[in-house]
Amino acid sequence: MSNEFIINAVSDVPHASPKANDRGNERREVGTDLLKRGLAQMLKGGVIMDVVTPDHARVAEQAGAVAVMALERVPADIRRQGGVARMSDPGLIQQIMEAVTIPVMAKCRIGHFVEARILEAIGVDYIDESEVLTPADEEHHVDKRDFKVPFVCGARNLGEALRRINEGAAMIRSKGEAGTGDVVEAVRHARAILGEINRLKTMKREEMFAYAKEIGAPFHLVEETADLGRLPVVLFAAGGIATPADAALMMHLGVDGVFVGSGIFKSGDPAARAQAIVQATTYYNDFKILAEVSKNLGEPMVGINVSSLPAEHKLAGRGW
């Protein structure tokens, strides 16, 4: 058998996109929007934690995390050390995948579809096309519709969220300002997205056309969001969440769950803080429980006040 044959055989395999496998007798559909968005539904009400080692991942799982984000450096270190931030070593990500039974996410650079294909090939459960890494393309995001693995993307407002969903994102998170421990930007972005959805709900159909143009979003997604009264996909908060109270605040604003990046493993007692943030996310409406879980957590991560950050050091402006 010639090499040429093998190459042809491989290139004949269609690139993901919804397709059916025949296994046994029933027809199985894989990689559909229902499945991609469905996994995010299972994460709702939960906490997704950044981890840089298999040990961190086990601490997160033990604390009750619903998923982990496998990274080489947490955003606070990326921010401090500078340089180009890229996809993590796939070997490290695989070690983390082997260490836990909960879903494992990993980040690719904005527009870097080859990093995304590599992450898909090793079988990560979700890809975060993330502004925390240095963008690889200043104009285009990854065409996420063409992947079997689902994507989560950051957004600062409804237009950005719907553009990402149009490209195939199956989950949206606020961008916040990662690695600062300052929740103010996550609040700003969540309020923007949810506030704009509230406006949409009372808008007349004819006004939606102008509105879609104004926010730079496809009309069909604007209309769908208005009809649903929420985003067509799950919305999480991310970027600067450092305490149980921060997580509960975001849940009160109306997000479906939270990502915690540097906030846990850059704090004095990661295991205790991780457990406390998980409990605060479930019991966000019970202030006695919140008071209880907020006690004796040791030092929080050292924060950076976002208003003191020069514009060129802000990550949230990345992405278009």
Next chain:
Amino acid sequence: MKVGILALQGDFIEHAHMLRRIGHESVEVRLPQHLDGLEALILPGGESTTFGRLATRYGLIEPLRRFIYSGKPVWGTCAGLIFLAKDVGRDQVTLGVMDIRVARNAFGRQVDSFVAPLNVKGLSGGPFTGVFIRAPVIESVAPHVEVLCTLADGTIVAARQDHMLATSFHPELTDDPRLHALFLGLQLPTADHAVF
């Protein structure tokens, strides 16, 4: 019928929407006192390790067991199925009330998640859309557990033990309320099925 849905985490809202569609209100269960006065209980999809952690911390394990042993209908979907099982093949907190052995993430990772048409015993009106997301399977059942659905290769994906129902898949993510109706006994006139 007053139905509770375990709301520690996961897709409990989707179950509530489905119940509302067929005319039933539901309440969210996060603490033991939320079980008071409930007539049935749903354990939703989500992460079973997170359920175990929070249920232990907030004293829910024994009250949930007592609720189920009292004979009230309970249904676990995906993570909820794992949470009902006696044996999950690893050291993990579950309620341990259903005589089934379960394998978690049995089909692989998210890229192996799939949708397939299913024939569920006792469900009329044609195949049911099975949504399997990082789904568990039932590896074996005790003799008194009734298998309700298998894949073509024989893998068990739904079972019933008296008043306990377990499905590997997510009926709450479809727009088909037949299994929710079945669970609440709405379509089951015979005494044989009255335990639902």
